Amino acid sequence: MTVRQFVSIPRVWFLSVALVALASCDTFEFLGGSGDVPLPGERISILQGQNRIAPSAQVQNLSIQLPRPQVNEDWPQQGGFANHAMHHLSLADAPQEVWSKNLGSGGDDDEPILSGPVVANGFVFTMDSEAVVSARRASDGVTVWTADIAPKDEDDGNWGGGLAYSSGRIYAGTGFAQVVALDSATGSELWRTSVSGPMRSAPTAFDRKVYAITKDNQLFAIDAERGVVDWTHTGIEEGAGLIGSASAAVDGDVVIVPYSSGEIFALRAENGRQLWSDNLAAIRRVDAVSALADIRGRPVADRGRVYAISHSGRMVAIDQVSGRRVWETEVGGVNQPWIAGNFLFVVSTEGDVVALVAENGLVRWVTSLGRYEDPEDREGLINWSGPVLASDRLIVAGSHGVAVALSPYTGDILGEINMPGDVSVPPILANETLYFQTDGARLIAYR
Template sequence: MLRRSLIIAALLAFATGCSTVKGWFGDKSGKALEPAELVEIANPVSPRQAWSRKLGDEKAALGLRQRPAIEGERLFVADDAGRVMALDLNTGATLWDSEVVRTGKEGSRLLFWRRKAIDGHVTGGPGVGNGMVVAGGRNGEVVALDAETGAERWRAQVTSEVIAAPLVAGDRVVVRSNDGRTFGLDVADGTRKWVFDRGLPTLSVRGNGEPVTDGNLVYLGYDDGTVIALRGSDGLMAWSQLVAEPEGRNELARMADVDGELAVGYTELYATSFAGQTLAISTQNGRPLWNRDTGGYSGLALLGDRVVLADPDGTLWALDRSSGSALWKQEGLARRWLTTPAVQGDFLVVGDVEGYLHWVRASDGTLAGRDRLGRDPIRATPQVSPTGVLLAIDSEGRLAAYPTPAQ
């Protein structure tokens, strides 16, 4: 689509490490816009890799913010060459990937499946649930695979590229396409049950936040600065709430995308906007509970009493869940284009433009440790398993697992 070809993809490609719009198009300040120099950490923890591996080759570089999905002892990943893979969470060993092949000694019941997942490119990370893995592609094709074997269950077609990971929730698979439409597909066979269509602004950040649910409603952030709540059964809108008003004299200044991960609490939803606003919303009626003039392009992490996010300048903020007041901020990672924070035990973990992972103490925001996954940007939010293992992947498919560091 021509409209999407004009979108500022470089915003989240982290190629420049710039922190201002002026810097994206060239700026004479040079070094002042480079990622902040990393300083020595006092009494650091020592994160260690339990295992690491490379997914695919250089031609299979991952797309925008594709993150792993975890279910039980399995890890599911996708790459931009059309492959979906299941890996052992504890070892990183491949359990199944593309074309169907049986391996093992004669008489063995151990099966490794290889099945072609999608014709073309997988552009959205995988969604997992109900024993299924679902991924979408550049041509709008959606494929559902059996999580245990990799066998194909069904295929469906939506109207545009799928960037966000699908949501598997109850009897629906919720899929966002890149033209503003969201589809509710039958979990059993992929037939289309409903479509929600919302117009898009002329210019926006390339990327769509993943649908999330509280078991009742499905929530989506949109490029016009709003959050929408849909009924999962029929796709009807329950409520809509503006997070940030698009303001400015031109389309660039008016970008207010809600593209990062939404955080669902008990009766509240938290959303942050590229325009620099964070909002707490009642899930019952969409009423704002509080707002804060701090926001960003990535999403939010939710802890017991606080919500944490990174702003465009690379400052990490912890905000009180009940009031939005700032509890602490960490400015030592300036201009590093941080991912959405992940919660690993007592730590928050973010990836950056230079391939570093940073461990930050959730209690007070102090820097606790770091490790370099590679030299390519980490764009996808790190994921944490129920056993506390952190999985991180960079833009060229380097994947590593980290147990929770000892204090």
């Protein structure tokens, strides 16, 4: 492993591009750029015939009320906290782009970057497509250290994996079938543990354990201090699947484990004992794509319920204690659902942003963002990532390099901005700073 310290003079970026702002009178100001203000009115997908998601008449008179925005100092895991429930986060009304930095080697179709940054104690930690981990000051993006964690005999094959932070350490899952622990202050390697196969998602670190899911659907519970495997769990191995996978959610002494087979397990954190299991595979598989049952969106554990979504068109709420299904609905997706108060927000596989009532799964509103850059010819497939809820704005990003803000109350589109590259991982928010990571390994901070 190579560690490099940087002591260069800080360079602060103050650029004129800004994100949308939501005014107190339910209007918005479209700031910066040369784009047009989106036209008012209902957005209707031209592929509406293929869209099975529709608002439920039972909840159309239900007013969406959200908790007040709160400042979260850190974003230590993929998905925020270990349980992936962040609720309503605080962001300025008109955030400005304050810095933009190159993170290292960008991803491509063969070796994509599948996980975003994490933020802790005033630093932003990232990993590029060649397994170089970097720490930067969140204030100005200046690099503090970098660590090349690729094995010396490996030149490629790292794609996937990601980072988690806990108790002064960075834990990196890699495509080299290793989990590596680094000192978050210096980048020095503390331990390195081999697992059964490459990781296509970031580990989850919580309460002195690191939980790593491998491509062959095995979970490794690793002692965070020593790097010793405490216990393992195995799901059904899938031969085919989507690119990437989901990280485990941890809530107290329960670990929620999603596998690419569509299986989801609740395990005891202490010893891996199974509490319950479920399967989100579709009952009706009409084509090869729908047959992919992957749970790529991270599950959410919040207030006694587990919310999970699969690519094959099934979203469920499960009682965390008993494993009983509370409700299920035909919404498919590859992104983590976002819970805030009594509502869930999710991006579907068809490019819809959907608001659901957390109590019963009924759909309150649906807004189509579209699946194609050229809808008429069905060319230029767009993959949307997110959302994140920031001061009364749902923010999503597209693989065509456009970020969009929507009202969580109505689904109305408030505005959009162009990114300096394609974006395939969800934006994150920490200490009132919004971060976008492009596929080409550029990190942009708005504050």
